[in-house]
Amino acid sequence: MEIGIYGLGRMGANMVRRLHQSGEHRVLAGNRSGGKVDEIRKEGIEGVYSMEEMVQALEKPRAIWVMVPAGEATSDALSAFADLMDEGDILIDGGNSYFRDSVHHAKVLSEKGIRFLDAGTSGGIWGLRVGYCLMVGGDASAFEHVEPALRTLAPEEGYAYLGEAGAGHFTKMVHNGIEYGMMQAYAEGFEILEKSRYDYDLRTVSNLWNQGSVVRSWLLELAHEAFVKDAKLDSIRGYVEDSGEGRWTVIEAIEEDVPANTIAGSLFARFASRQEDSFAMKVIAALRGGFGGHAIKEAATEDEK
Amino acid sequence: MEIGIYGLGRMGANMVRRLHQSGEHRVLAGNRSGGKVDEIRKEGIEGVYSMEEMVQALEKPRAIWVMVPAGEATSDALSAFADLMDEGDILIDGGNSYFRDSVHHAKVLSEKGIRFLDAGTSGGIWGLRVGYCLMVGGDASAFEHVEPALRTLAPEEGYAYLGEAGAGHFTKMVHNGIEYGMMQAYAEGFEILEKSRYDYDLRTVSNLWNQGSVVRSWLLELAHEAFVKDAKLDSIRGYVEDSGEGRWTVIEAIEEDVPANTIAGSLFARFASRQEDSFAMKVIAALRGGFGGHAIKEAATEDEK
Amino acid sequence: MEIGIYGLGRMGANMVRRLHQSGEHRVLAGNRSGGKVDEIRKEGIEGVYSMEEMVQALEKPRAIWVMVPAGEATSDALSAFADLMDEGDILIDGGNSYFRDSVHHAKVLSEKGIRFLDAGTSGGIWGLRVGYCLMVGGDASAFEHVEPALRTLAPEEGYAYLGEAGAGHFTKMVHNGIEYGMMQAYAEGFEILEKSRYDYDLRTVSNLWNQGSVVRSWLLELAHEAFVKDAKLDSIRGYVEDSGEGRWTVIEAIEEDVPANTIAGSLFARFASRQEDSFAMKVIAALRGGFGGHAIKEAATEDEK
Amino acid sequence: MEIGIYGLGRMGANMVRRLHQSGEHRVLAGNRSGGKVDEIRKEGIEGVYSMEEMVQALEKPRAIWVMVPAGEATSDALSAFADLMDEGDILIDGGNSYFRDSVHHAKVLSEKGIRFLDAGTSGGIWGLRVGYCLMVGGDASAFEHVEPALRTLAPEEGYAYLGEAGAGHFTKMVHNGIEYGMMQAYAEGFEILEKSRYDYDLRTVSNLWNQGSVVRSWLLELAHEAFVKDAKLDSIRGYVEDSGEGRWTVIEAIEEDVPANTIAGSLFARFASRQEDSFAMKVIAALRGGFGGHAIKEAATEDEK
DSSP: OEEEEOOHHHHHHHHHHHHHHHHEEEEEEESHHHHHHHHHHHHEEEEEESHOOOHHHOSSEEEEEEEEEEEEHHHHHHHHHHHHOOTTTTEOOOOOOOHHHHHHHHHHHHTTTTEEEEEEEEOOGGGGHOOEEEEEEEEHEEEHHHHHHHHHHTTTTTTEEESSTTTTHHHHHHHHHHHHOOOHHHHHHHHHTTTTTOOOOHHHHHHHHHTTTOBBBHHHHHHHHHHHSSTTOOEEEBOOOOOHHHHHHHHHHHTTOOOOHHHHHHHHHHHHHSSOOOOOHHHHHHHHHHHOOOOOOOOTTTTTO | EEEEOOOOOOOOOHHHHHHHHSOOOEEEOSSHHHHHHHHHHHHHHHHEEEEHHHHHHHHSSSSSEEEEETTTHHHHHHHHHHHHHOOTTTEEOSSSOOHHHHHHHHHHHTTTOOEEEEEEEEEHHHGGOOOOOOEEEEEEHHHHHHHHHHHHHSOOOOEEEEESSSSHHHHHHHHHHHHHHHHHHHHHHHHHTTTTSSSOOOOHHHHHTTTTTTOOHHHHHHHHHHHHHHHOOOOBBBOOOOSHHHHHHHHHHHHHTTOHHHHHHHHHHHHHHSSSSHHHHHHHHHHHHHHHOOOOOOOOOOOOO | OEEEOOOSEEEEEEHHHHHHHHSSSSEEEESSSSHHHHHHTTTTOOOEOOOOOOOOSSOSOOOOEOSSOOTHHHHHHHHHHHHHHTTOOOOOOOOOHHHHHHHHHHHHHHHHTTTEEEEEEEEEEHHHHHOOOEEEEEEEHHHHHHHHHHHHHOTTTTTEEEESTTTHHHHHHHHHHHHHHHHHHHHHHHHHHHTTOOOOOHHHHHHHTTTTTTBBHHHHHHHHHHHHTTTOTBBBBOOOOOOSSHHHHHHHHHHHTTHHHHOOOOOOOHHHHHHOHHHHHHHHHHHHHOOOOOOOOOOTTTTTO | EEEEEOOOOHHHHHHHHHHHHHHOOEEEEESSSSSHEEEEEEEETTEEHHHHHHHSSSSOOEEEOOOSOOHHHHHHHHHHHHOOTTTTTTTOOOSSSOHHHHHHHHHHHHTOEEEEEEEEEEOOGHHHOOOOEEEEEEHHHHHHHHHHHHHHSSSOOOEEEEETTTTTHHHHHHHHHHHHHHHHHHHHHHHHTTTTTSSSOOHHHHHHHTHHHHOOBBBHHHHHHHHHHHHHHHHHOOOOOOOOOHHHHHHHHTTTTTHHHHHHHHHHHHHHHHHHHHHHHHHHHHHHHHHHOOOOBOOOOOEEE
């Protein structure tokens, strides 16, 4: 089939490559800045330098996959494409958008007759080789139209239509919430091993657990690779960003009355990892000084920082 | 090699079978009650009806794998075997013993010249086919001696020597703590999906996530199988036992000053799942009635229960 | 001063009484339905039967305190009053509104020249006697105008201006979040006492802790009263509602990157207290059955429920 | 009555003073090192320089209150006194001992005919003025004998007999667990205020909340004093020690199957406050680098620390 991919970041560029390498599709690659288009063209892939060019180059009904940062960039791109496209054309948001935004985008686009799909995409930098896990919501007829491309992008059985607009990004959101919790569980466990009375080699343990144990998983294979690179992770700082889905998962748990201590705890651990000092713990240190005369550590001076 | 397996429960009996089926070892199967020995003998496996018989039937240095419930049963069996065995013989505890008990057992047995191994064993009812993941601590020379049997019991790379006495059961304990956290993360995620505005088919989602997504794992494959059997788990009550390792993991986290909100939260969720009513929440209901006049639900009468 | 109080629920009616009993103010009491107005008039208090009547009866600049349920009822009442009032008049929202709503109300009302105050109000059914703790945000000149009434409503030092619109309700929100966490801490502690090897009389312990201990507090005094009424809380079901502020506090913590395990945990405990069965725990029971053959409890049949 | 107090640390010395100032008792003050005895004698209090001297100076049945650090120091002091004392004499452990130790001490001492009391003591540096909250377990006849001293030490209704040996220290343990949870709830709340869009003066808020609000408490009064001293706690580092009771409370919750997310979360927050870097978060940073190519912060070099 014919499909345009707009946004040649790490994920978008690799999706273009996977579609192109299959030899089954005509794939057009576009990007806001031209440098990345130049690069992809060197690989023999058809590149376009503007939204207009992409729209004009595709046959109707057009299918364009937008792969740009969630939030304003995605909203703007969808809106700009919609202005150039015709009734019956298809826009797919493959980014990490908030499902509430996708519900809104579907509504606005449907008013213009554009069919919308929200495609939660997992697989990271491994997707090019393994395939991307695609969680798709939105217009069912659009899903059928782009299914050949989804089949190429995903591993076997690795894509599915999950329901109306937002259902794809909602699933991806929860997927990432689970991912937070799983990683935190492994992380706490490895810290307990590391600080124990035993002198564990975590390269050995992480590999061992991947052979027939109940906790074997792809994340654990990655953990093994990380320990092989740096057995005690000495080179890494315990500072962890979060990209939104974990927060949204906890907020959704709250909306739905779901007790979610594990996912919430893993989110809060990331917040704590990024704090230089904790105001909450200052309060407690002050209180302990107040009732018990317990010693209080002085804050670091600017020089000591 | 020659090895005795004492304790023909689900795990022990299957380990006997896996060793026997390899054709590489002479395996003796023993059990406290004779019925299970009768059964295993019907499969052409050598069965013995007492500890004495097992000890007499093995050549020195004898290797006996004890696979009975953790706690008193294990302590008693180790002690009884030790009384019958000779210096240089080997006892292996393959159960879910507390690592502190294993440290103690190693010490007591070494005074009698018996070499001890603690072998944390994961794999459950799948171990017969897939192999058991074996986390071994204790006497290094004993490990070398029984390595042929470990190689048969485990999948490839699925066994390892991890350190002095207790190191095996400690690793298994942390393994199970991680298992609690991972399961809780999946569970919270599936509850958020189930209660959402979308009408998800969790058979589809769980299968999809196993294809190339970051959260793919063996546990998720089991989740998929569970949803295939009962799409909304209507037949299952949300009541979850725990067998000790989760508690020990949290206690060990406390001993080591490791923040472990995720593993602790998953343990507490099991406690809550088993409570008919919560005294803590009664207190809060009473307090809310006290300061705000908020309505209090009456406790169920005996008839209503 | 002159002030109208609109909304004669438990809180509003008592605030009317406290203002009236001081003998320092002219207070007008209004309510959507007339029955409550009839009642309050029997106490010799000036009652009005409509918004129009209240507005007409007050001298400019009018001050009207709206004390109706948060959400639509509050928005509607503010909007209806604004349509009847004049530039420079003052509207106070004393309910448990979301601070984001108060920011919005302030903006909309200011466009009509109405001065807005958001007054978080704590004290519950005890406020009539003890006074209400009033956390006020919004228009500073309006605060000065109504200060005489605030002084009467609050205990000494029990009211304050905290900043621009929303600052009052934000403070009340966090106040309630803290309240959740404190109550949960007491509740967990009492459950640990209740289930211990000792046969504690919680009437004794709760009273004792209020005499000079570090955990003494008004909530603990209420706990003591609750235990005096029902020593083991046998008559109370551990079922706890929540009215929004706890959720908002956790959501705000997430927005601000504040690790808030304690407040979040206390919110999730309330969710769990209201679940008949837990889907999450069904998932875990199913998984344990899947890997370990652990027994699964069957869901209660309709008959057993 | 006559009583000896052994251990003139901050708590012990003030208890001596409070007993002495009442004019109702003969109090003997003893301490391992003589300097503190010299000091207390300057206040006109009877001081002794050895255990032997204390035992000899008291009339039978003797009552000696041991106020030394929990653990070995307490065990040693109890044992040494017991060797010098006679049947029917009374030993009181007023320290923060683990209740399991107190159960053990009671048993050992009873074999010698010594009556034992475990007296959990709260009140910190404020006890001299306000009185100490005394939670007492152990021998009931001994409790009756020392009641006059307890009455002097405590505020009105501030002491009670709670059950057999260990019941006092168990209650103090849970008291401190609750204290952890309450402080954490306040601390999280103040951090949410501090990081909010509003420019709160926490001196104002903490004082305001103490006037009629639901969260008013003695701890909140201390918080107010702390903010008065240092409005933004700039001089304090968010580093919080823990002295054992919080850990024991969580361990006891685990033993009793009590879900205790709030108290556990407040304990883990203290652990995190003391970590320079988190191994768990290193693992997560490594995993995110592994699957998503997310940037990893390098660990601080020695120079940067």
